[in-house]
Amino acid sequence: MSGRHRKPTNTGRTVAKVAVTGAMISGAGVALAGNASAAPDSDWDRLAQCEAGGNWSINTGNGYHGGLQFSPSTWRAHGGGEFAPNAYQASREEQIVVAERVLATQGWGAWPSCSSSLGLSSAPTPRSAPAEETPRWNPGAAPQTQAADSSQQVFQAVDRAFEVAQQNGIDIPQEARAFVDAAKNGGVKLDPAVVDFFEANKNLLPQ
Numbered sequence: 464m465s466g467r468h469r470k471p472t473n474t475g476r477t478v479a480k481v482a483v484t485g486a487m488i489s490g491a492g493v494a495l496a497g498n499a500s501a502a503p504d505s506d507w508d509r510l511a512q513c514e515a516g517g518n519w520s521i522n523t524g525n526g527y528h529g530g531l532q533f534s535p536s537t538w539r540a541h542g543g544g545e546f547a548p549n550a551y552q553a554s555r556e557e558q559i560v561v562a563e564r565v566l567a568t569q570g571w572g573a574w575p576s577c578s579s580s581l582g583l584s585s586a587p588t589p590r591s592a593p594a595e596e597t598p599r600w601n602p603g604a605a606p607q608t609q610a611a612d613s614s615q616q617v618f619q620a621v622d623r624a625f626e627v628a629q630q631n632g633i634d635i636p637q638e639a640r641a642f643v644d645a646a647k648n649g650g651v652k653l654d655p656a657v658v659d660f661f662e663a664n665k666n667l668l669p670q
Contacts, residue, residue, distance in 0.1 A: 502566070502585035507531070507559045513577035519558060522551040529558050531574070533565075541565050546592065557592045564589075570638050587642060589657075613658045618647040620665060
């Protein structure tokens with residue numbers, strides 16, 4: 464990603480809110496109960512090999528960290544802070560979770576040179592990093608109907624946020640909108656942890 468992420472402009476707050484919106488839907492540290500296929504691990508490993516010589520813990524001091532060369536601002540804007548302060552301090556799996564979020568909001572153009580040379584084109588799909596602690600929720604505790612209703616509420620809120628952002632002159636990446644539409648229309652149920660994450664951060668959405 465070296466030199467490939469734009470610095471915040473005078474519309475930074477709105478852009479940041481849109482990024483948070485994308486992060487909420489494209490990951491939030493948990494998986495969707497859908498059937499979309501993610502970019503395979505081999506794609507991310509190949510990309511890391513191209514970007515950082517396959518070193519997921521690399522920190523050369525050039526302002527970009529980890530196997531997929533995240534800038535600090537991109538790492539934070541896409542929820543990387545839930546794993547580690549900087550990408551090089553996170554595990555390979557955690558970096559891939561954040562990379563899927565970046566893919567949803569920016570497309571493979573976030574890694575223009577390497578993704579082009581490798582011919583990468585997979586669609587983004589939310590992932591969850593392997594749990595290191597006891598799960599914070601019990602899948603059997605939430606009724607299926609309630610989970611579906613909560614998921615639709617999240618999707619509808621994100622749709623509204625997208626509309627507000629566009630009214631403010633912010634372009635919403637087509638990949639992000641297509642991902643949300645597909646999940647919403649396909650009746651995808653969000654993991655309860657995604658809904659909890661959304662509820663805790665919905666005040667960050669553009670109003």
